[in-house]
Amino acid sequence: MNLLLLEEADFIAADRVVLRDRRLVHMQDVHRAAVGDNLRVGRVGGLMGNAQLLRLESSEAELQVSFDLQPPAKLPLTLLLALPRPKMLRRVLQTVAAMGVPKVVLVNSYRVEKSFWQTPFLEPEAIREQLILGLEQARDTVLPEIVIEKRFKPFVEDRLPAMTASTLGLIGHPGDYPACPRGLDEPVTLAIGPEGGWIPYEVDLLTKAGLQPVQLGARILRVETAVTALLSRLF
Amino acid sequence: MNLLLLEEADFIAADRVVLRDRRLVHMQDVHRAAVGDNLRVGRVGGLMGNAQLLRLESSEAELQVSFDLQPPAKLPLTLLLALPRPKMLRRVLQTVAAMGVPKVVLVNSYRVEKSFWQTPFLEPEAIREQLILGLEQARDTVLPEIVIEKRFKPFVEDRLPAMTASTLGLIGHPGDYPACPRGLDEPVTLAIGPEGGWIPYEVDLLTKAGLQPVQLGARILRVETAVTALLSRLF
Incomplete structure (x- = not known):
């Protein structure tokens, strides 16, 4: 603290x-x-x-x-994150609050186990508790907004395009894609998949909503590590 | 896995x-x-x-x-890390193995609690177990070398200068310092302090050994997050 x-x-x-x-x-x-x-x-x-x-x-x-x-500035970022497993979720919430992410959308994905949606760690008070720990760590006062989207397709087709408008839309995704850009000033919408990654159908839908895949190299990182690595490289 | x-x-x-x-x-x-x-x-x-x-x-x-x-290339890096608390140590070992750090020196610091040196997680077999988990995660086969230096001053004065020779020496340290550089190709020696940071005496000794402080901004990150953020930004 x-x-x-x-x-x-x-x-x-x-x-x-x-x-x-x-x-x-x-x-x-x-x-x-x-x-x-x-x-x-x-x-x-x-x-x-x-x-x-x-x-x-x-x-x-x-x-x-x-x-x-004044508390430190937030990153110009909306983070779209496939719901991690409960234990990882708690740590990721601390990490995103500490790193200055102002808005996180927790979204379903084919590789998110259904049981993950049942965790008590998704209760508003439990989410707030982890965010507060991250703010205390980093010295910030402003709680990130956390949005929960349990259905991938309607979210990506109906609501994501408006969210990504006038931002650079990126999908952190291992594979034969351009390298993740560095040191940006512009607003970014970044999608990070579950363990095992987005399935091709999901990458297609995200691409149609205006996001482009970028990669960090051959190494497969845990979700928490990937979040930190991508944010640190982007900004 | x-x-x-x-x-x-x-x-x-x-x-x-x-x-x-x-x-x-x-x-x-x-x-x-x-x-x-x-x-x-x-x-x-x-x-x-x-x-x-x-x-x-x-x-x-x-x-x-x-x-x-062939396994993926390692980073051109020696990481000098103040010994984290035992629970964090295990996660950091996984993270450095996953991110491709070839050599880590675990060193004492004024703000490292003495009890941390008693943890069974410092036994060679326990260290190896965490490194293997990181390699399995990232798809690598080559174990990082882990060196243990229980005395800060003799290590920094007698052995560190040879280690840092012909590398860019950096200290990740919050404060009024130059911003951490981005996207380097050259070999780096990077020192990351304990919770609460290096004390000024330690920064002085590290500087005399050829390392320069750089910062990532106003936010204070947990050790594990700082390691990932600094590596991702540097390379």
């Missing part, structure tokens, strides 16, 4: 918060904070700033806070 | 192997392989090729194998 993220419910006055949950434990056990210490804080969806620890007890801490700093 | 990696002990003849361990279970449960099926195989440290499944029983499988393909 490199940033203590504050929720509206934490505020007892405009410049005072009281913490009682895992953030209190983290301050005690990891930061080993003491009264008078200064900590970096951010307001979920708002500015970042500083806090001074006024009172620290075993069950709660009180901090005086001030905010003066 | 995108490549079935074969050890010398698996061979019962020049073109025959018998498998009984987790690879057998994987063939049965994930690949749902049947007699006559073809599978991609590789020989640890050697060529890749094809296997045909000759016999499949609950306790063992026999395959006929042939080898004709």
